[in-house]
Amino acid sequence: MPLQSTEAIVIGGHNLGEADRIIPFFTRRLGKVRAVAKGARRVRSRFGGTLELFTLGQLVFFEWPNRTLHAINEFSVIEPFSPLKEELGRLSSGAYLVELAGAAVEDEEPNEEIFILLRDALTLLVSHDDPRLLRTFEIRLLRIAGYLLELYRCLICRTALRQTDGLAVSPSRGGLVCPNCRPRVQDSLAIASEPVKYLRLVLPGALRDSLAIPLAPPHIGGLEEILKVCIAYFLGKNLRSASFLSRFQRGI
Ligand SMILES: [Zn+2]
Numbered sequence: 001m002p003l004q005s006t007e008a009i010v011i012g013g014h015n016l017g018e019a020d021r022i023i024p025f026f027t028r029r030l031g032k033v034r035a036v037a038k039g040a041r042r043v044r045s046r047f048g049g050t051l052e053l054f055t056l057g058q059l060v061f062f063e064w065p066n067r068t069l070h071a072i073n074e075f076s077v078i079e080p081f082s083p084l085k086e087e088l089g090r091l092s093s094g095a096y097l098v099e100l101a102g103a104a105v106e107d108e109e110p111n112e113e114i115f116i117l118l119r120d121a122l123t124l125l126v127s128h129d130d131p132r133l134l135r136t137f138e139i140r141l142l143r144i145a146g147y148l149l150e151l152y153r154c155l156i157c158r159t160a161l162r163q164t165d166g167l168a169v170s171p172s173r174g175g176l177v178c179p180n181c182r183p184r185v186q187d188s189l190a191i192a193s194e195p196v197k198y199l200r201l202v203l204p205g206a207l208r209d210s211l212a213i214p215l216a217p218p219h220i221g222g223l224e225e226i227l228k229v230c231i232a233y234f235l236g237k238n239l240r241s242a243s244f245l246s247r248f249q250r251g252i
Pocket of ligand 1: 154155156157158159177178179180181182
């Protein structure tokens with residue numbers, strides 16, 4: 001039974017039996033890993049309150065060969081991201097980030113780029129509960145996970161898109177189509193010029209840059225709707241926390 005050690009972020013958790021918890025982690029080296037915290041709900045548990053949502057720590061676990069559920073040996077906290085748990089807006093945004101990151105990969109499929117993206121996004125979310133951060137996280141995640149968001153050429157006629165007016169996004173094809181080709185694309189969604197320019201600027205830069213580039217709230221909302229369809233297409237399902245987040249934002 002090999003012992004593994006890796007940085008890991010707690011992305012969920014549910015009770016098992018009388019005293020245990022099952023914790024899913026997004027780990028740096030081994031992708032998404034699920035492991036049992038024995039006795040985690042006992043008053044004098046050796047895990048204390050360490051296995052809370054969003055916590056980044058060093059995870060040591062016993063790896064059970066040919067099984068998808070392992071056993072936590074130790075979890076030492078590096079960063080608890082406590083402010084994310086103290087306010088409902090940040091909590092729902094953070095819950096959306098961890099669920100989306102978890103949904104983008106299969107169990108135990110290593111993806112260090114997504115781990116770093118998630119860690120950096122949670123770090124920024126502590127001080128910036130800004131919808132532009134969520135939108136940039138989404139497009140980065142899609143790109144890392146292999147969904148090509150083509151922003152510079154029409155996906156149908158391959159013409160370079162120098163003008164950004166009258167364009168549309170095709171979620172099934174993963175990118176932009178020009179005004180001429182748009183009538184031939186069944187799933188095309190109109191996109192305004194400003195979100196196209198925003199996407200082009202934030203996709204190659206640092207995550208923090210997304211907060212320095214202005215985008216008016218109506219365009220952030222328009223981009224959110226488009227990315228929601230792209231993500232649903234890519235993942236083949238709707239995320240639970242995404243619907244909660246949009247209800248929360250609309251005040252329902
Ligand atoms: Zn075209």
